[in-house]
Structures are given as structure tokens and as C-alpha cells.
Amino acid sequence: MALFVELFVSVSLFFCFARVCGSGLSLNGKWGLRNSNGSLNLGARVPGCAHTALQQQGLIQEPYYRFNDLVYQWVALENWTYSTSFSLNSTFRDKNKLLLIFDGIDTVSTISLNGLTLGNTDNMFQRYDFSVRGMLKDKDNVLEVSLTSPVLYAKERRKQSSYRVPPECPPNVQKGQCHVNFIRKEQCSFSWDWGPSFPTMGLWKGVRLEAFDQFLIVQVSAVPLYNSSVSQWIVEVELIVDAVYTVDNVEVTLSIPELQSVETHKIQFVTGRSKVKFTLHINPESKVKLWWPRGHGEQPFYSVAITGSLKQEKILDEITKVYFRSVELVQGPIPDNPGFSFYFRINEKPIFLKGSNWIPAHSFQDQVTEKM
Structure with a gap:
């Protein structure tokens, strides 16, 4: 039998139309980095990791050189803390909702803001956000991310487990670390057959504040599907929305001008985080260019425009890519x-x-x- 599966997902993260939704503040750039006993205190860049910061400050040499993967094992056995301070004007701080967003933390950490613990992380591949309204000041906000050694964390998780998860350790020739399967982290960082062991720690993706009064479009995805019964393509669009309060009668228009396809939907954004789905039917008279694997054809794409209005005021303006193929x-x-x-x-x-x-x-x- 043939199993029809979904085609292609194009994702655009964290778009917000500034006038209605709010505004954003990047916290990337220069941070401080220190080890657990304070014997090392240095500058670091975000996005970044401890190894990169130490090398940039001349505290370690080229990690790839000869046996430096063994020489610098101590880096991954330390606990490290990233810290920064920032200021906000009252217009930003007084928005109805403020989110502190970490797109990628590597990996186990405790996050605090102005001395108050926001939460913990244990997954390198997950985005984390925290509501921080009422916790921020106009000046000298102190943000800290305290990272736990991934090697020691994995070892402790193994001790707490009632069963083993093979392989417990990599082959001796790899000179790697054990129990990587007990941590949601890039597995090859504990060593692989082709690469050295560098269990990283850091803020490997960006950090930012998002402030808004009504809602924030967290994610947009567009998935094209082929309806063989009527020989027509459709595009399923999904929005993940974080709304301060329920917003009714939002008019959302989806269009692919190249394919002469456009539809308008009237929707509701409910309080909190929710998903909203729409369907755009592709004009059957339009010739859709198909995506092909490399070596079998071209890889064309189409731009899907997603606009929204509330009481004739524009509140959403997004463009994402869609690739048409059946699998x-x-x-x-x-x-x-x-x-x-x-x-x-x-x-x-x-x-x-x-x-x-x-x-x-x-x-x-x-x-x-x-x-x-």
C-alpha cells in the first residue's frame, strides 16, 4: 500500500508587527562568564560557549590542535555562569506582557533575573521563554544563566537510574565522556568516531526580550498538501499565538501572488498560547512548480504572504516559504x-x-x- 505523508514545513519564528503587538530587544553581545569558584572571570559573546570564550581571551589555545581535547577536559567539568545587565525605558517595561526568550541553551541551567529564579533548563534543542513583567527595572537589570557541567549531570542521572542505557561509554580510542544518552544534548559533543570530545556549555542561540500589549505571533508554519481526488494543491497554515486577552474578528489573508491564490479568514486569538489553522486553496488553473530531490530536478519555492487586520488596522504582515512536493x-x-x-x-x-x-x-x- 502507499502511505501519503506530509510534505514540507517552512517555519518563521517570533514575528510581531511592532505597532500593535509590541517590540523586541536583543540581549546578544557581550556578557560576563565565570567559573564556579570565581577563579576565572572573563568576557564572553552571546551566542557562544565556554570553550569559544576561553579561546578568544587567550586562556586556552586551539582546541583542535594535537591532544588539546584531552588537555582541556577540565572545561566541561566546571560549572559556568553567564551574566549581563541591561536597562529598559518605561514604555517597553510597561507593556502588558514581557517575555524573556532563550532560543537555545546548552544545556542544563538555572536562570535568574534580579536575584529571582525564573526556571531551569535541561534540553539543548528547546526554546525557553519566561514571563518577566513586574520583575524588571528601568536600569541595572541583572540576568544570570548558571550552567551545570553536562558530564557530571549525565553521570549523576545514570546513578539515579534503575537501568542502564547502552552504550554507557564510547570506545576507549575516542577518549570521550560517558552517559551522553542521559542528557538532551548534541550527542557528538561527548565524542564520536569522527570527532573529539568537547562537551560544550553556553548560550548557543540568541537571547531577547519581547514586549507586547495584545498578542505575539510565536510561530508560523505552512505545509502544502495535494488532494488527489480533486487534483488540487492546498496549503495548511498554522499560527502559534500568545495573546494577553481574547481578540475577536481578526481578518487574516493568505496569498501566493505567483499562483493567483488568495483567501481571507476571520479568526479569534484566545487568551494564552494557542494554535490557529487556516487553509489556502491553490488556484487549479495555476501551474505549480514542483520541488525535486537534488539530481532529479529543481528546488523552486513560493512565498506565502500572511497579513492580518483588526478593525481595519494592520496587525500582521509575514512572508514564509512553501515548497510543493508529494511524498x-x-x-x-x-x-x-x-x-x-x-x-x-x-x-x-x-x-x-x-x-x-x-x-x-x-x-x-x-x-x-x-x-x-
Whole structure:
């Protein structure tokens, strides 16, 4: 049988139309970094990690050189604290809702603002946000992120577990760290067959404040699907919204001008965080250019415009990309064989999937560039 699966997701994070929703303040840039006993106190950049900061300050040499992965094991056995201070004007601070957003923390941490604990993190791959209205001052707001050694954390989690999760440790030849499967972290940072062991700690993605009075569009995704029964493409658009209070009668218009396709929906944003879904039907008279795997054709995309208005006032203006393709997993009987087939049809064409294995471009994610 053939199993029809979803096609392609294009995601745009944290868009907010400034006049109605609010405004944002980046906290990226220069922070302070210190170890647990205060013997090391240095400047650091965010996004960044402890290894990068130590190298930039000349406290360690090139980590990739010879056996420096062994020499610098002490970095991952320390606890490190990032700290910064910032000021806000009253217009920003007095918005109805303020979110402190961390797009990526590596990995186990406790976050405090002006001496008050906001919360904890334990997942490198998750975005964290905290409501901080009423906790901020006009001047000298102190933000700290205290990071726990991932090596010691994983070891302690293993001790607390009633069962083992193999492999407990990498092969001795890799000179790596154990129990990486007990922490939600980039697994190769504890060593891999192709790379050294550098268990990183830091703020590997950006940090910012978002302030708004009505609502914030947290995420926009657009997924194209093909309806074979009527031979028509549709695009399912989903908004994740954080609303201060319920907002009724928001008119949202979806359009792909290149395909002469446009629809308007009237929706409601309810108090709190919620999902809102729409469907855009593609004009059947428009010729859709299909996305193909490399070597089988081109990879065209279309821009989906998402605009919104409330009482004739524009409150939303977003553009995201959509790639059209159909994907079928084909599993069926094989003549003279007890097993079943397992292959994919892309745009109704059988495609041999060669497979891929992305090896991270750098041991320290903050040093990855587009040219890599």
C-alpha cells in the first residue's frame, strides 16, 4: 500500500508587527562568564560557549590542535555562569506582557533575573521563554544563566537510574565522556568516531526580550498538501499565538501572488498560547512548480504572504516559504518474496534515497558559518 505523508514545513519564528503587538530587544553581545569558584572571570559573546570564550581571551589555545581535547577536559567539568545587565525605558517595561526568550541553551541551567529564579533548563534543542513583567527595572537589570557541567549531570542521572542505557561509554580510542544518552544534548559533543570530545556549555542561540500589549505571533508554519481526488494543491497554515486577552474578528489573508491564490479568514486569538489553522486553496488553473530531490530536478519555492487586520488596522504582515512536493512511502507485496517493499515516490516518481549523514561543521555551534 502507499502511505501519503506530509510534505514540507517552512517555519518563521517570533514575528510581531511592532505597532500593535509590541517590540523586541536583543540581549546578544557581550556578557560576563565565570567559573564556579570565581577563579576565572572573563568576557564572553552571546551566542557562544565556554570553550569559544576561553579561546578568544587567550586562556586556552586551539582546541583542535594535537591532544588539546584531552588537555582541556577540565572545561566541561566546571560549572559556568553567564551574566549581563541591561536597562529598559518605561514604555517597553510597561507593556502588558514581557517575555524573556532563550532560543537555545546548552544545556542544563538555572536562570535568574534580579536575584529571582525564573526556571531551569535541561534540553539543548528547546526554546525557553519566561514571563518577566513586574520583575524588571528601568536600569541595572541583572540576568544570570548558571550552567551545570553536562558530564557530571549525565553521570549523576545514570546513578539515579534503575537501568542502564547502552552504550554507557564510547570506545576507549575516542577518549570521550560517558552517559551522553542521559542528557538532551548534541550527542557528538561527548565524542564520536569522527570527532573529539568537547562537551560544550553556553548560550548557543540568541537571547531577547519581547514586549507586547495584545498578542505575539510565536510561530508560523505552512505545509502544502495535494488532494488527489480533486487534483488540487492546498496549503495548511498554522499560527502559534500568545495573546494577553481574547481578540475577536481578526481578518487574516493568505496569498501566493505567483499562483493567483488568495483567501481571507476571520479568526479569534484566545487568551494564552494557542494554535490557529487556516487553509489556502491553490488556484487549479495555476501551474505549480514542483520541488525535486537534488539530481532529479529543481528546488523552486513560493512565498506565502500572511497579513492580518483588526478593525481595519494592520496587525500582521509575514512572508514564509512553501515548497510543493508529494511524498509516498510505498510498502507492498514483492512477488516470490515474503517481505514487503519499502521505497519512496516523490511527485509520483520512484526515487532511490541515497541517504545522508550530516556531521556538524564545528564542535562549537557558535562558530558555524554559512560558508561551512
